[in-house]
Amino acid sequence: MKPITEQRRQELIEYIKAALAAHVQRGGDSDEEDVFKIALASLTAVRHQWSNGCNLWVPRALRYLAENERPGGGNSYFNTEHLYQLARELELSMSSPLYTAPPVPVIKLPEKLPCDVRFDPGMIFRKGVLVQTMLDALIRRDDYEKELAELSEDERKARQEKISEFLNGLGE
Template sequence: MIALTQEKREELANYARARLASHVLHGGCSDEEEIFKIALAAITAVPFGWEIAGNIFPTLEEALKPGYIGTPEPIYDEPPVSGIKLPELIPSMGQDSEYDSGHNDGWNNCLAEIKRLNGLGE
């Protein structure tokens, strides 16, 4: 595990948020976007408990009480995804320019891949 100061965590989280916002503005759908989402979740995660020598404590304060030797290690849990909201497909209007057709196809293919990767089907 990499030890980060709170200041460095905030700096990295702000950077990840800015990159994600940039992807949203440009309609991006990429591996880079997913990496930034994962990084942001990891950087901002809050431990649900602390462990010292096999003993689990609900708070860091409890773990630091006298009687246990060692350094408290955080324990993290991955919260369940509450739900995935996807934008609508872009329908073909029949008279789209070549650019519009390519953009729409790319958008729709990206949505289809998100559904496939998340087991959402049609």
């Protein structure tokens, strides 16, 4: 999953909520509804905390049992190593965040460009320009290049002639 901005995440959440409401109102199939719900869960994923604190006391309790005499008997060496291993595995698993759904990675962008940014051919955004302005311009540029790629050879020639006429008109 590619990272998105917080603004885009909010836009997607609103879009999916509206689409889901319209879908339910139309009485659509459950597969499409499930897809909407999965996407929404991923966009609104909340990190869960261990409510009972067991992420702290269970590994400590296992280490305590490994380091002290236990009344159960058995192979003390195996039990001790096993308890230490369990404590390490629990600490590792509990150090990672626990989510109800895999969250969409959200990137935090600065509001303004911290330095000049240059794109070929000849597109420059100066320090202090709003990042959203740069992103919008890049999206427009990408859309424009896609439109150009879809033109036939005749359409390209006609377009180039119009540009030439315009430029000639500027020189007069």
